[in-house]
Amino acid sequence: MAEGTAKLTDWIQAKVNPIAVKIGNQKYLAAIRDGMTAIIPLTIIGGFSILLASPPIPTGMKATNFFFAFMLAWQKWATANANVLMVPYNLTIGLLAPYVLVAITYYLSKHYKMNLVTNLVSALFAFFIAASPSETVKTIxxxxxxxxxxxxxxxxxxxxxxxxxxxxxFITHHWTIKLPSSVPSGVAAPFEVLVPMVVTTVIFVALNAICVATTQSYLVGVIYLVFAPFANVSGTLPVILLLAVLAKTLWFFGIHGDNMIGTIVTPITTLNIALNLKQYQAGHAMTHIFAGAFYSVWGGWITYPAFLIAMILIARSARLRSLSKLAPIGTLFNINEPLIFGIPTVLNLWFFIPNIICTVLNLTIVYFLTLAGVVGKFYIYTPWTTPGILQVFLASMDWRNVVLWIAILIMDILISLPFIRIYDRSLQKEEGLTPEAA
Known part of the structure; x- marks a missing residue:
């Protein structure tokens, strides 16, 4: 058995790990990943802006106690100052695409060691062309x-x-305007990009005109329509579970599974939470379950606290008892590396099996409860270090998610207890103890 596991591990490391590294280092995917990470502060600011401007108050609330009176006073203040409070939202999530464009352009230009400013200017110009109706050009x-x-x-x-x-x-093939070497680089750089910028202008003006003439939508809108089915499919439960199991399996073999799927998941969840927020602000029903930190907060950010609590309750081996004292602070803020590498969970079936079971059950239960409207959808982006029990409330402003989080945590603890008990006993034997004597 051990020999078979070792062979499988060697095969995974030899065949899968290089693929994982290539995907993680692929220039376009890396630029998208890093670019989406760079705009997270904007989504957080925009989310809290709309929360201030639109407090979650049910219809018919009366000032029967201090809390209700405070909420109604907040609503009155927010209504009176809505125009000011909505400015951060309108200039962050309301203008999310240009920020995404700038961030991805920056990281891809940096990868190629190209001039950052000229590429950013070119990309912004092309994007505004592709998002512009013809009357914009006339009237500006x-x-x-x-x-x-x-x-x-x-x-x-x-x-x-x-x-x-x-x-x-164009620059690689020297299809550019080259000024004498005596000209300062800051002056020469704009001329170097002039020819490709002209070509870019012609291409995007033509594409945008074709899209408007044939679909009555601008190029940016047509691109969204093409990708929308993919985004919708990726938010279905089977796909969510497939990605979760893939990530956990890669972690089992020592490969950073979350980085692997993050390139796919992050653009989708960011889009979905922005759409949910827009629907909330308009007073419409939110439509996206797989939004924001849904995968993370109901996956590893709750299973690892469950593992830790189970270890605190039953562990007798020196290794797990030491981890039980060292890991709580990090685990509270979703920093699980002390447990991942301290237990360790790599090639450890006693943690892999409950991790898979808990993650699949968690996501399935929460998905259907959210679909049924029992708990609220996420529409506010929160910092990833926000403790899980607080994050599920802040992301949805629904207290029922807190109750669900506690229930899921208890379920995960009960599932993991027998597996951790077996692993703990094996560690006791390695330490020269017996379960009875420990």
């Missing part, structure tokens, strides 16, 4: 906010990559 009065917000994210990703690659193609 407005740009459609729908294509500048969350729905424009996919267009921003593709346009950022396309513009940088066009610029790189």
């Amino acid at each position: 009065q407005y740009l459609p906010q729908a294509d500048l917000g969350a729905k424009g994210m996919f267009g921003a990703m593709l346009i950022a990559i396309a513009v940088v690659e066009i610029n790189r193609l």
